[in-house]
Amino acid sequence: xxxxxxxxxxxxxxxxxxxxxxxxxxxxxxxxxxxxxxxxxxxxxxxxxxxxxxxxxxxxxxxxxxxxxxxxxxxxxxxxxxxxxxxxxxxxxxxxxxxxxxxxxxxxxxxxxxxxxxxxxxxxxxxxxxxxxxxxxxxxxxxxxxxxxxxxxxxxxxxxxxxxxxxxxxxxxxxxxxxxxxxxxxxxxxxxxxxxxxxxxxxxxxxxxxxxxxxxxxxxxxxxxxxxxxxxxxxxxxxxxxxxxxxxxxxxxxxxxxxxxxxxxxxxxxxxxxxxxxxxxxxxxxx
Amino acid sequence: xxxxxxxxxxxxxxxxxxxxxxxxxxxxxxxxxxxxxxxxxxxxxxxxxxxxxxxxxxxxxxxxxxxxxxxxxxxxxxxxxxxxxxxxxxxxxxxxxxxxxxxxxxxxxxxxxxxxxxxxxxxxxxxxxxxxxxxxxxxxxxxxxxxxxxxxxxxxxxxxxxxxxxxxxxxxxxxxxxxxxxxxxxxxxxxxxxxxxxxxxxxxxxxxxxxxxxxxxxxxxxxxxxxxxxxxxxxxxxxxxxxxxxxxxxxxxxxxxxxxxxxxxxxxxxxxxxxxxxxxxxxxx
Ligand SMILES: Nc1ncnc2c1ncn2[C@@H]1O[C@H](COP(=O)(O)OP(=O)(O)O)[C@@H](O)[C@H]1O
Ligand SMILES: Nc1ncnc2c1ncn2[C@@H]1O[C@H](COP(=O)(O)OP(=O)(O)O)[C@@H](O)[C@H]1O
Ligand SMILES: [Mg+2]
Ligand SMILES: [Mg+2]
Numbered sequence: 400x401x402x403x404x405x406x407x408x409x410x411x412x413x414x415x416x417x418x419x420x421x422x423x424x425x426x427x428x429x430x431x432x433x434x435x436x437x438x439x440x441x442x443x444x445x446x447x448x449x450x451x452x453x454x455x456x457x458x459x460x461x462x463x464x465x466x467x468x469x470x471x472x473x474x475x476x477x478x479x480x481x482x483x484x485x486x487x488x489x490x491x492x493x494x495x496x497x498x499x500x501x502x503x504x505x506x507x508x509x510x511x512x513x514x515x516x517x518x519x520x521x522x523x524x525x526x527x528x529x530x531x532x533x534x535x536x537x538x539x540x541x542x543x544x545x546x547x548x549x550x551x552x553x554x555x556x557x558x559x560x561x562x563x564x565x566x567x568x569x570x571x572x573x574x575x576x577x578x579x580x581x582x583x584x585x586x587x588x589x590x591x592x593x594x595x596x597x598x599x600x601x602x603x604x605x606x607x608x609x610x611x612x613x614x615x616x617x618x619x620x621x622x623x624x625x626x627x628x629x630x631x632x633x634x635x636x637x638x639x640x641x642x643x644x645x646x647x648x649x650x651x652x653x654x655x656x657x658x659x660x661x662x663x664x665x666x667x668x669x670x671x672x673x674x675x676x677x678x679x680x681x682x683x684x685x686x
Numbered sequence: 687x688x689x690x691x692x693x694x695x696x697x698x699x700x701x702x703x704x705x706x707x708x709x710x711x712x713x714x715x716x717x718x719x720x721x722x723x724x725x726x727x728x729x730x731x732x733x734x735x736x737x738x739x740x741x742x743x744x745x746x747x748x749x750x751x752x753x754x755x756x757x758x759x760x761x762x763x764x765x766x767x768x769x770x771x772x773x774x775x776x777x778x779x780x781x782x783x784x785x786x787x788x789x790x791x792x793x794x795x796x797x798x799x800x801x802x803x804x805x806x807x808x809x810x811x812x813x814x815x816x817x818x819x820x821x822x823x824x825x826x827x828x829x830x831x832x833x834x835x836x837x838x839x840x841x842x843x844x845x846x847x848x849x850x851x852x853x854x855x856x857x858x859x860x861x862x863x864x865x866x867x868x869x870x871x872x873x874x875x876x877x878x879x880x881x882x883x884x885x886x887x888x889x890x891x892x893x894x895x896x897x898x899x900x901x902x903x904x905x906x907x908x909x910x911x912x913x914x915x916x917x918x919x920x921x922x923x924x925x926x927x928x929x930x931x932x933x934x935x936x937x938x939x940x941x942x943x944x945x946x947x948x949x950x951x952x953x954x955x956x957x958x959x960x961x962x963x964x965x966x967x968x969x970x971x
Pocket of ligand 3: 451569
């Protein structure tokens with residue numbers, strides 16, 4: 400569905416006074432394949448290149464060298480820009496910066512209208528997209544009056560109205576409160592599990608990464624780790640080394656294992672941790 | 687000390703849009719405490735703390751800071767702002783001076799201090815907020831998000847308040863950025879042991895790591911108020927209002943529910959590790 404081949408990207412800056420051009424390579428040869436219908440979380444601290452990578456997935460940026468293919472289309476192909484944007488939508492971090500219309504309904508209709516989609520189809524898409532994110536009741540609400548979580552759900556609906564097969568979300572929950580975060584995560588999970596959409600979720604929250612099928616850790620413009628969340632979080636020392644968190648229970652079980660307790664090495668949720676500790680206790684009482 | 691007596695706040699009183707945001711709040715915060723304010727969005731956290739520096743005036747009720755009645759119309763705003771520094775949510779959007787130095791100096795300049803005193807304060811605040819000397823000459827717009835936020839906090843700290851209030855200081859930062867702000871709050875506390883530090887947060891891990899006391903607001907009322915130990919020991923009450931609890935509290939509750947003899951006052955990673963290790967050892971694991 401998404402593929403990058405030795406993707407390198409540099410930002411170029413021109414000094415207005417001297418005309419001198421400086422360049423700064425921020426992605427250093429990223430190659431990865433994201434399968435259709437998968438749920439991929441991307442971790443990495445600020446400045447590691449996550450957003451720059453994400454912007455390649457709907458051709459906001461194109462590679463300095465290497466290739467990016469979205470549903471088989473090379474993002475360098477300017478004539479296919481609409482097709483790329485239609486098949487892969489993006490949602491950004493700040494709920495206040497990405498909503499343009501005053502009324503929810505208009506916000507959702509905006510992109511398909513621009514693409515010349517027929518009015519009765521737009522109508523259907525607006526309704527179904529809002530229903531998919533649980534915001535249909537707010538169809539006539541003013542966007543300014545919505546909570547952060549609601550705004551993000553409207554932004555997601557705006558993407559769904561293009562009926563894409565893939566959605567890339569760049570820290571969509573970073574500015575939300577826990578309730579808003581839960582709402583948005585539920586929708587993201589639903590889009591992946593029930594609607595089989597390909598999801599790329601950039602996040603700083605370990606529990607969000609744990610929801611994914613696959614977690615990719617980016618560090619200084621390179622892929623550092625790539626695997627299931629269980630595999631990735633088992634590299635505690637590597638993650639510590641670059642100052643990234645792991646789930647608290649993963650660290651706890653890791654410490655207990657170092658003390659010699661025979662607990663499994665791949666615990667990433669509280670339920671799994673409780674289960675493993677209970678099993679160890681039960682086993683002991685049976686002796 | 688901060689003392690709040692029967693504080694009520696009604697926005698737009700008398701208008702059709704009238705909305706009561708705070709209901710009969712009474713509480714005390716002793717000197718030298720780090721106090722977290724938690725609660726759902728809309729529960730009144732920002733409204734409450736904006737009363738502490740008289741940005742908002744109570745509809746009724748009294749607030750005393752170090753004995754000064756800040757709700758008395760005769761009390762000068764300047765005297766209040768000298769005592770109480772408030773850092774807004776996402777304060778980095780409010781930097782506007784040409785250099786970082788001037789942004790930090792803005793507050794102390796306004797209180798009519800001498801140049802040398804202003805300079806001392808700017809440098810001291812920059813040091814505490816881990817802002818390197820070299821950054822002081824830069825434009826705030828050249829800085830990263832985390833750096834900008836620290837500059838904004840330094841600007842408030844440079845007024846040397848006896849109460850420092852931060853509205854969601856770690857919101858939107860990455861784990862490293864959060865960690866940094868929290869450790870700075872810790873070191874401010876050690877540097878100024880008498881200063882009251884109040885911060886609003888949605889992250890229970892941040893609160894567990896940094897705060898000593900917690901005020902839980904729910905629908906404009908004080909729902910819980912106590913030491914971190916007391917509030918988190920009663921984490922099922924937090925769950926009842928739909929709030930999050932620390933990850934270790936979740937684990938402890940799950941173990942307890944399955945019959946493990948473990949106290950719910952465990953909420954930090956170290957305490958959980960020590961207790962669970964003991965349980966496993968005692969059971970011959
Ligand atoms: N428009 C830009 N011009 C120049 N450099 C940029 C620009 N946007 C980002 N960068 C730099 O590229 C690097 C990667 O940034 P970004 O992709 O935003 O990282 P992340 O999303 O992981 O925080 C950083 O060093 C950042 O400073
Ligand atoms: N300036 C205002 N005018 C009218 N209502 C407001 C204003 N500011 C906040 N409110 C309302 O007061 C309540 C408490 O808001 P706030 O203190 O911002 O909560 P929190 O900081 O806990 O999210 C909310 O219902 C909010 O809508
Ligand atoms: Mg980013
Ligand atoms: Mg608030």
